[in-house]
Amino acid sequence: QSAISLRGLEKTYSNGKRALDGVSLEIPRGSMFGLLGPNGAGKSTMINILAGLVNKTGGQASVWGFDIDEHPRNAKASIGIVPQELVFDAFFTPFETLEIHAGLFGVPPRQRRTMELLRAVHLEDKAHVYSRTLSGGMKRRLLVAKALVHNPPVLVLDEPTAGVDIELRQQLWNYVRELNAGGTTVVLTTHYLEEAEELCDRIAIVNNGQIVANDLTSTLMATA
Numbered sequence: 001q002s003a004i005s006l007r008g009l010e011k012t013y014s015n016g017k018r019a020l021d022g023v024s025l026e027i028p029r030g031s032m033f034g035l036l037g038p039n040g041a042g043k044s045t046m047i048n049i050l051a052g053l054v055n056k057t058g059g060q061a062s063v064w065g066f067d068i069d070e071h072p073r074n075a076k077a078s079i080g081i082v083p084q085e086l087v088f089d090a091f092f093t094p095f096e097t098l099e100i101h102a103g104l105f106g107v108p109p110r111q112r113r114t115m116e117l118l119r120a121v122h123l124e125d126k127a128h129v130y131s132r133t134l135s136g137g138m139k140r141r142l143l144v145a146k147a148l149v150h151n152p153p154v155l156v157l158d159e160p161t162a163g164v165d166i167e168l169r170q171q172l173w174n175y176v177r178e179l180n181a182g183g184t185t186v187v188l189t190t191h192y193l194e195e196a197e198e199l200c201d202r203i204a205i206v207n208n209g210q211i212v213a214n215d216l217t218s219t220l221m222a223t224a
């Protein structure tokens with residue numbers, strides 16, 4: 001059983017743009033998986049379909065064995081998504097943001113790990129300030145914590161280090177490695193080869209809405 005399974009996934013936007021042209025992909029449980037491809041390849045579209053933000057126009061997708069159409073609640077409970085844009089709740093504090101989000105996912109108060117998550121992403125000092133006052137890097141870390149409130153087995157990060165400075169990039173990488181070592185399946189999209197090579201055990205290369213390669217990183221690098 002895969003962590004994420006895509007079968008013949010298609011997306012044609014209403015302006016006629018065909019962003020996904022029959023994508024089939026199995027992401028193994030426990031892996032650290034990279035979706036690598038240039039801007040416009042279709043990576044975000046794939047993620048946004050899994051996040052329920054974009055409707056697919058063909059094919060199937062499932063998360064942790066749950067089809068997103070047939071079992072949307074189970075699929076949603078199985079995945080945490082860190083979006084590319086720094087969308088966040090500006091007039092709430094990080095603490096409130098995580099509590100509210102945990103509530104949305106039905107996590108009972110005594111099972112919430114709000115301060116633990118804030119510590120994990122080094123935001124414990126900012127727990128009670130308005131999120132709009134956070135730096136870009138802090139906002140991204142808050143989004144990572146937010147994606148984890150319901151303890152999903154799969155974490156997906158869309159271009160996690162785009163526009164992020166080197167120090168924070170290393171911090172994020174280390175944190176993501178720890179999560180993966182702890183058993184979380186991690187999927188990230190990137191257009192940086194070095195990022196995928198450094199972090200991921202498997203890489204799928206996306207181009208023009210199609211998967212053009214999919215292999216172990218070591219195998220892919222040996223043949224590149």
Ligand code: ADP
Pocket residue numbers: 012013014015054055
């Ligand atoms: P759908 O085709 O799934 O209904 P929409 O057409 O509603 O999606 O997309 C929402 C809006 O996002 C569109 O009006 C579109 O103009 C805009 N948009 C966002 N990103 C892009 C992009 N990269 N290229 C073109 N339009 C975009």
Ligand code: ADP
Pocket residue numbers: 013014015017018019037038039040041042043044045046
């Ligand atoms: P990536 O994440 O790999 O950069 P995207 O999935 O964002 O690629 O985009 C794939 C293609 O779909 C691009 O050509 C993009 O311009 C187009 N696109 C993305 N969103 C929309 C939208 N809402 N409406 C129309 N076209 C879009």
